Amino acid sequence: MKLIDRLSEIVGVAHVVTGGGPEGPAPWEQDWRGRSKGRALAMVRPGSTAEVADVVKLCAAEKVSIVPQGGNTGLVDGSIPDTSGTQVVMNLGRLKAVRSIDRKNMTITVEAGCILQSLHEVVEDAGFLFPLSLAAKGSCTIGGNLATNAGGTQVVRYGNARSLCLGLEVVTASGEIWSALSGLRKDNTGYDLRDLFIGSEGTLGIITAATMQLYPRAASQLTAWAALPSIHAALELLERARRVLSASLTGFELMGRFPVSMVRQHLSDLRMPALSTDDPYFVLIECSDAESESHARSLVEGLLSDAIESGEVSDAVVAESLSQVRDLWEVRESIPLAAYKEGLMAAHDISLPIASIPQFVDVTESRLLEAFPGVRISNFGHLGDGNLHYNVHAPSGESAAEFLRRYEEQIRQIVYDSVHQFAGSFSAEHGIGRLKLHWMDSYKSSVELNMMRSIKKALDPSSLMNPGCVVGGG
Amino acid sequence: MKLIDRLSEIVGVAHVVTGGGPEGPAPWEQDWRGRSKGRALAMVRPGSTAEVADVVKLCAAEKVSIVPQGGNTGLVDGSIPDTSGTQVVMNLGRLKAVRSIDRKNMTITVEAGCILQSLHEVVEDAGFLFPLSLAAKGSCTIGGNLATNAGGTQVVRYGNARSLCLGLEVVTASGEIWSALSGLRKDNTGYDLRDLFIGSEGTLGIITAATMQLYPRAASQLTAWAALPSIHAALELLERARRVLSASLTGFELMGRFPVSMVRQHLSDLRMPALSTDDPYFVLIECSDAESESHARSLVEGLLSDAIESGEVSDAVVAESLSQVRDLWEVRESIPLAAYKEGLMAAHDISLPIASIPQFVDVTESRLLEAFPGVRISNFGHLGDGNLHYNVHAPSGESAAEFLRRYEEQIRQIVYDSVHQFAGSFSAEHGIGRLKLHWMDSYKSSVELNMMRSIKKALDPSSLMNPGCVVGGG
Numbered sequence: 001m002k003l004i005d006r007l008s009e010i011v012g013v014a015h016v017v018t019g020g021g022p023e024g025p026a027p028w029e030q031d032w033r034g035r036s037k038g039r040a041l042a043m044v045r046p047g048s049t050a051e052v053a054d055v056v057k058l059c060a061a062e063k064v065s066i067v068p069q070g071g072n073t074g075l076v077d078g079s080i081p082d083t084s085g086t087q088v089v090m091n092l093g094r095l096k097a098v099r100s101i102d103r104k105n106m107t108i109t110v111e112a113g114c115i116l117q118s119l120h121e122v123v124e125d126a127g128f129l130f131p132l133s134l135a136a137k138g139s140c141t142i143g144g145n146l147a148t149n150a151g152g153t154q155v156v157r158y159g160n161a162r163s164l165c166l167g168l169e170v171v172t173a174s175g176e177i178w179s180a181l182s183g184l185r186k187d188n189t190g191y192d193l194r195d196l197f198i199g200s201e202g203t204l205g206i207i208t209a210a211t212m213q214l215y216p217r218a219a220s221q222l223t224a225w226a227a228l229p230s231i232h233a234a235l236e237l238l239e240r241a242r243r244v245l246s247a248s249l250t251g252f253e254l255m256g257r258f259p260v261s262m263v264r265q266h267l268s269d270l271r272m273p274a275l276s277t278d279d280p281y282f283v284l285i286e287c288s289d290a291e292s293e294s295h296a297r298s299l300v301e302g303l304l305s306d307a308i309e310s311g312e313v314s315d316a317v318v319a320e321s322l323s324q325v326r327d328l329w330e331v332r333e334s335i336p337l338a339a340y341k342e343g344l345m346a347a348h349d350i351s352l353p354i355a356s357i358p359q360f361v362d363v364t365e366s367r368l369l370e371a372f373p374g375v376r377i378s379n380f381g382h383l384g385d386g387n388l389h390y391n392v393h394a395p396s397g398e399s400a401a402e403f404l405r406r407y408e409e410q411i412r413q414i415v416y417d418s419v420h421q422f423a424g425s426f427s428a429e430h431g432i433g434r435l436k437l438h439w440m441d442s443y444k445s446s447v448e449l450n451m452m453r454s455i456k457k458a459l460d461p462s463s464l465m466n467p468g469c470v471v472g473g474g
Numbered sequence: 475m476k477l478i479d480r481l482s483e484i485v486g487v488a489h490v491v492t493g494g495g496p497e498g499p500a501p502w503e504q505d506w507r508g509r510s511k512g513r514a515l516a517m518v519r520p521g522s523t524a525e526v527a528d529v530v531k532l533c534a535a536e537k538v539s540i541v542p543q544g545g546n547t548g549l550v551d552g553s554i555p556d557t558s559g560t561q562v563v564m565n566l567g568r569l570k571a572v573r574s575i576d577r578k579n580m581t582i583t584v585e586a587g588c589i590l591q592s593l594h595e596v597v598e599d600a601g602f603l604f605p606l607s608l609a610a611k612g613s614c615t616i617g618g619n620l621a622t623n624a625g626g627t628q629v630v631r632y633g634n635a636r637s638l639c640l641g642l643e644v645v646t647a648s649g650e651i652w653s654a655l656s657g658l659r660k661d662n663t664g665y666d667l668r669d670l671f672i673g674s675e676g677t678l679g680i681i682t683a684a685t686m687q688l689y690p691r692a693a694s695q696l697t698a699w700a701a702l703p704s705i706h707a708a709l710e711l712l713e714r715a716r717r718v719l720s721a722s723l724t725g726f727e728l729m730g731r732f733p734v735s736m737v738r739q740h741l742s743d744l745r746m747p748a749l750s751t752d753d754p755y756f757v758l759i760e761c762s763d764a765e766s767e768s769h770a771r772s773l774v775e776g777l778l779s780d781a782i783e784s785g786e787v788s789d790a791v792v793a794e795s796l797s798q799v800r801d802l803w804e805v806r807e808s809i810p811l812a813a814y815k816e817g818l819m820a821a822h823d824i825s826l827p828i829a830s831i832p833q834f835v836d837v838t839e840s841r842l843l844e845a846f847p848g849v850r851i852s853n854f855g856h857l858g859d860g861n862l863h864y865n866v867h868a869p870s871g872e873s874a875a876e877f878l879r880r881y882e883e884q885i886r887q888i889v890y891d892s893v894h895q896f897a898g899s900f901s902a903e904h905g906i907g908r909l910k911l912h913w914m915d916s917y918k919s920s921v922e923l924n925m926m927r928s929i930k931k932a933l934d935p936s937s938l939m940n941p942g943c944v945v946g947g948g
Binding site: 102103104105106107148149151155159160162163172176177178179180182183184185186187188189190191192193195196198199200204216218235239242243244245246247248290291299351352353354355382385386387423424425426427428429430431432436440443444445447448449451452454455456457458459470471 | 576577578579580581622623625629633634636637646650651652653654656657658659660661662663664665666667669670672673674678690692709713716717718719720721722764765773825826827828829856859860861897898899900901902903904905906910914917918919921922923925926928929930931932933944945
């Protein structure tokens, strides 16, 4: 019997789909930006963990490799097939049930295919907070968030997806089910397999469900926007905010003048904060207070007036209503869309030890401008985590497509070499996938790469789980 | 040349010591309670990471196994040699330097042998907080804390040792140095090797240094003691405290009447809180406030008066001075000493999903009393993390030694079966070592055990790193 028929026997004929034809790949065969296009043997949509296990067992027996897929919102080609036409894409979208909420334990157990936004809604209805938040929340799934250790805007307080996960259910490369949906905050019985699967991008097994930590909802959430004379001032303000707001500091986002100007230009419907736009940097601060609106306001206003007095902040505004809060966040979150309208760019998702950011910015900008006079740098990101989205646009007036075709790799090399020099990471929150794999040899030690390959071989000896990602192979 | 001479060539003759003679093992060959005694070929004390690597290479070439040792304060025989007389104990005590503090990044890079208390002092002098705190802090080392993923009293807010670590330097089983002393809060470039080494108890490699997260110091720390009518009430109070204090809740310790009575009886010099001691449970609450003493006091007093009104708390007292704070903590922290004076016991370090604790306590107590009428249960621990130190003492008047010799394994079996039934862990914060290894097969799935063994084999193919611990072998 053909593989597709046997897959249909497991998941039902309606849940096995073949890929695109002559008119091009199906949406699930390409990344959401449409830049990378693969070709799969088929896409299967199992309806239960047992079906996932049976599909994996079948593929293992037939030596067919599997690409697990959540919302397919990744940016590193980690959830699309290669172009061989031999891989099976396993979409987890049907495994979307919330299995249980434990109020006293403050945990939720949810299946991998649950969309992050839906998870937020269920958790809010139950009176809690699930803090993981990122731009793709309407499409990405919690399984994908865990497989890539997603970050986002609340990491400064709550950590990455990894920090929020207490337990996993995983189908291993041999098709066994490892059920460890623990709700425990302390458990030292053996190696930390949970954190090994988290961030492994489907190359060691398939996450089918997870137990995640919940938090109490804040009594009040206050958002402020500040204009700053320099990036150095932004670091001073961060230090002050950490001291004054402590754990109430839930967001600290940096935006350079150029990305903000792109939002103003290309998304003129958005309400911008009523502040000067000439300053070189802007910061969005979020304070989530357990006590009250007035308590939060007095903390944030005190913070900002002290910062203005000491010269860290030139001007600032605190949102007066929920709609103003939304407006401020929308400016920040619209930067990628505005940049897209501006044209193609070389995008980087980097992190640095926070203290070295000003020097990194200076050095890298000079190197880029020396090599490519006129390039425009869009620097923004999650400063509280040392995570910058440091994107390089073609000089004004030049064809961005042509410029990037010629120089993109050289630009990346300059940025990543600079990141490496300052002990940073060339992938802070987006992962490696296939797209960044070739940088691993340049920036990771052979000791580390060899350990990763040994682990891959130990847990997936035939290299059938998402081969070609993270550690190569396949 | 003999191995000992070659070890001396690497670390210097003064830093190679042979073990105990006919008069018994040396202190570093036995656990600190003197219960388990091993015999080593030698103990080496390398003075640098390079020396650690050279010793490991030599031992690997000679097929001699290595037992890494920090402060040797563990409770599961994970840092002492077996009785073969063939193992080398590697004590990391000479690697104790603080390599750097990065104030803006709020991180410290420190060598493995640095004693936790010394680390606290350095960090406090720099104006920060390093929150990991446990009873053995005067002797245990940060390397040991990481190798065992230590917990302690601040986990409810800051997590275990794992949560505080951003980067490691490790000597692998083949004697290579993996230098990954990252100060990054976001880094998704490959598998999470850091968390794999953390908690692996020296069975995959030797942690030689770490970069740890620091926190701002609290403006005020307030401690309260409450008497409660039931363990169910303790859970209600925990839920309330989480809601009201949010991230300011840094400690939530539970104590049963029996352990508190042992402290009163055996350590009569300690100042007990001026409250009724007849209640079945007591709770110690710590609030660390970023704002001020008066703000903390109003929050805690509000919390307690609401809890009294709703019947969760029968009576409560808030410490009025630093010395009262110390007194309250001393009562809590003296329970192990008081229990030691009371006599031998079967000690358990367990964790449970928080909601199931009252039922677990009921069920387990009935089972124990049915099997062993008169046994006395000392139930205390870190309730905020679901972590109980659930210890069983012999009936009054019986010889504890004789009772335990006969029944200890049966008692453990009852407790652990009960823990397993409620989806808990039989080792919350103490690890597995050699002492708990034989329970792994009973309570961990074969899927999980097989993955652990595969990883052990991948990273330590000759099984020379602390063999016999965590995954067996050797």
